[in-house]
Amino acid sequence: MTQLDLPAEAEAAEATTAPRLGRKRDHSRDPEILDAAIEVLAETGYEGMTVEMVAARAKAGKATLYRRWPSKAELVLDAVACMKRGDVEAPLPDTGTLRGDLVALIKPRSIAEAEKKLQIMAGLASMLSRSPELADTAYATLVEPRANLNRMLFQRAVDRGEITGEHDLETLAVVSAAMASYRLMLLRKPVDREFLLSIIDGVILPALGLPAGEAATDGPTQG
Amino acid sequence: MTQLDLPAEAEAAEATTAPRLGRKRDHSRDPEILDAAIEVLAETGYEGMTVEMVAARAKAGKATLYRRWPSKAELVLDAVACMKRGDVEAPLPDTGTLRGDLVALIKPRSIAEAEKKLQIMAGLASMLSRSPELADTAYATLVEPRANLNRMLFQRAVDRGEITGEHDLETLAVVSAAMASYRLMLLRKPVDREFLLSIIDGVILPALGLPAGEAATDGPTQG
DNA sequence: TATATACGGAACTGAGACGTTCCGAAACCA
DNA sequence: TGGTTTCGGAACGTCTCAGTTCCGTATATA
Numbered sequence: 332m333t334q335l336d337l338p339a340e341a342e343a344a345e346a347t348t349a350p351r352l353g354r355k356r357d358h359s360r361d362p363e364i365l366d367a368a369i370e371v372l373a374e375t376g377y378e379g380m381t382v383e384m385v386a387a388r389a390k391a392g393k394a395t396l397y398r399r400w401p402s403k404a405e406l407v408l409d410a411v412a413c414m415k416r417g418d419v420e421a422p423l424p425d426t427g428t429l430r431g432d433l434v435a436l437i438k439p440r441s442i443a444e445a446e447k448k449l450q451i452m453a454g455l456a457s458m459l460s461r462s463p464e465l466a467d468t469a470y471a472t473l474v475e476p477r478a479n480l481n482r483m484l485f486q487r488a489v490d491r492g493e494i495t496g497e498h499d500l501e502t503l504a505v506v507s508a509a510m511a512s513y514r515l516m517l518l519r520k521p522v523d524r525e526f527l528l529s530i531i532d533g534v535i536l537p538a539l540g541l542p543a544g545e546a547a548t549d550g551p552t553q554g
Numbered sequence: 555m556t557q558l559d560l561p562a563e564a565e566a567a568e569a570t571t572a573p574r575l576g577r578k579r580d581h582s583r584d585p586e587i588l589d590a591a592i593e594v595l596a597e598t599g600y601e602g603m604t605v606e607m608v609a610a611r612a613k614a615g616k617a618t619l620y621r622r623w624p625s626k627a628e629l630v631l632d633a634v635a636c637m638k639r640g641d642v643e644a645p646l647p648d649t650g651t652l653r654g655d656l657v658a659l660i661k662p663r664s665i666a667e668a669e670k671k672l673q674i675m676a677g678l679a680s681m682l683s684r685s686p687e688l689a690d691t692a693y694a695t696l697v698e699p700r701a702n703l704n705r706m707l708f709q710r711a712v713d714r715g716e717i718t719g720e721h722d723l724e725t726l727a728v729v730s731a732a733m734a735s736y737r738l739m740l741l742r743k744p745v746d747r748e749f750l751l752s753i754i755d756g757v758i759l760p761a762l763g764l765p766a767g768e769a770a771t772d773g774p775t776q777g
Numbered sequence: 778t779a780t781a782t783a784c785g786g787a788a789c790t791g792a793g794a795c796g797t798t799c800c801g802a803a804a805c806c807a
Numbered sequence: 808t809g810g811t812t813t814c815g816g817a818a819c820g821t822c823t824c825a826g827t828t829c830c831g832t833a834t835a836t837a
């Protein structure tokens with residue numbers, strides 16, 4: 332159902348002719364449509380979002396969407412599934428301390444990205460209990476990557492002897508995500524750098540028995 | 555708009571005659587309708603809930619609901635606003651330690667209650683950005699009380715010298731609620747005693763520099 | 778240039794839900 | 808008991824939106 336595993340017929344047709352040129356045709360507009368779906372989803376939520384909104388945003392006809400996806404639900408599912416890009420997990424430099432690693436993740440770019448992911452998750456919330464498949468996909472795309480990042484940083488801290496393995500790292504790995512989603516979805520306050528620092532210095536590091544750098548490492552805010 | 559501040563006419567009529575007897579009449583059915591609204595809201599969310607569902611659950615006619623509330627939105631707002639009962643904050647015994655106080659709050663009764671509140675909050679999620687009034691009401695009814703409880707227990711611990719005031723108590727006071735909502739709404743896993751204990755012993759107490767009692771104080775689970 | 782395909786756009790259908798209106802029944806009051 | 812009021816229930820109007828159909832058009836191939 333993903334744009335990556337095309338049905339045999341379409342794949343054959345595309346393989347023989349490969350017409351992706353000029354301006355637009357075949358299935359090359361799928362990414363734009365899926366992007367539009369994600370945007371509208373984040374802005375209005377699943378219930379508030381209409382197929383016509385998505386079509387208008389993508390400058391496409393509603394019929395075009397239904398030629399490619401059988402229903403709104405499957406369109407959204409596909410949009411979430413195809414959202415893996417944007418995960419800038421490439422750099423992830425080792426700063427030498429856990430706090431440095433955690434703070435290094437707080438960049439305007441990644442904040443905005445995380446905020447958007449949470450908005451999407453919030454928009455999906457009402458559907459999660461109705462569609463286990465969507466719940467699994469959303470978890471794998473929106474939640475898991477961030478938790479894995481924290482797990483990785485914790486493991487790195489364990490390896491360098493900064494902390495011991497007897498902490499509840501599994502729970503601590505999701506504290507920041509939980510606090511951020513709580514603040515954004517329920518409290519409706521901004522998830523900014525100051526807030527994220529208060530999570531690191533007020534919860535995670537103290538819980539690990541590490542000192543919370545007050546005004547240290549607060550310099551480079553490169554985005 | 556709340557059932558507590560009745561319009562002058564109705565209040566006068568009820569004050570002079572006070573007919574609440576026999577079986578039903580006047581506005582005495584309001585609480586049942588509001589309860590039904592809360593139940594349906596928690597089960598299906600705001601978008602999935604229909605006025606007919608609420609009427610059927612309350613064994614009332616749809617017209618009766620519209621005689622009392624001008625719209626679905628105001629019905630839900632009133633239902634959330636009138637939900638203050640159920641907050642069993644009366645006992646709150648001082649166990650002598652912060653951990654004892656926190657663990658004492660983990661009773662099947664209050665777990666179920668908190669879980670229901672989170673379900674309601676989840677069902678309201680999509681509306682919060684659209685109606686600031688609902689957001690404020692929901693916050694005051696569903697979120698604030700629990701955070702205040704934790705703040706109170708923290709202050710008690712400060713007073714008895716168990717912890718110092720230099721911790722980020724404001725952030726720590728909402729950690730449990732954030733983790734619970736995250737687990738329930740996004741992860742869709744049960745918020746049980748074991749999970750809540752892992753929050754206390756794995757996050758809150760370590761962050762406060764207090765020992766996490768392993769198998770201590772685990773006895774009386776009276777609900 | 779002629780043909781075929783796929784697209785954008787608009788009109789259409791049907792279902793579901795908000796909100797209204799009406800009516801018979803039941804309970805209160807005198 | 809008779810009048811009044813409110814209730815439950817059902818039917819109705821209206822609107823929104825999912826999903827479909829149709830058509831003019833633009834592009835790619837020959």
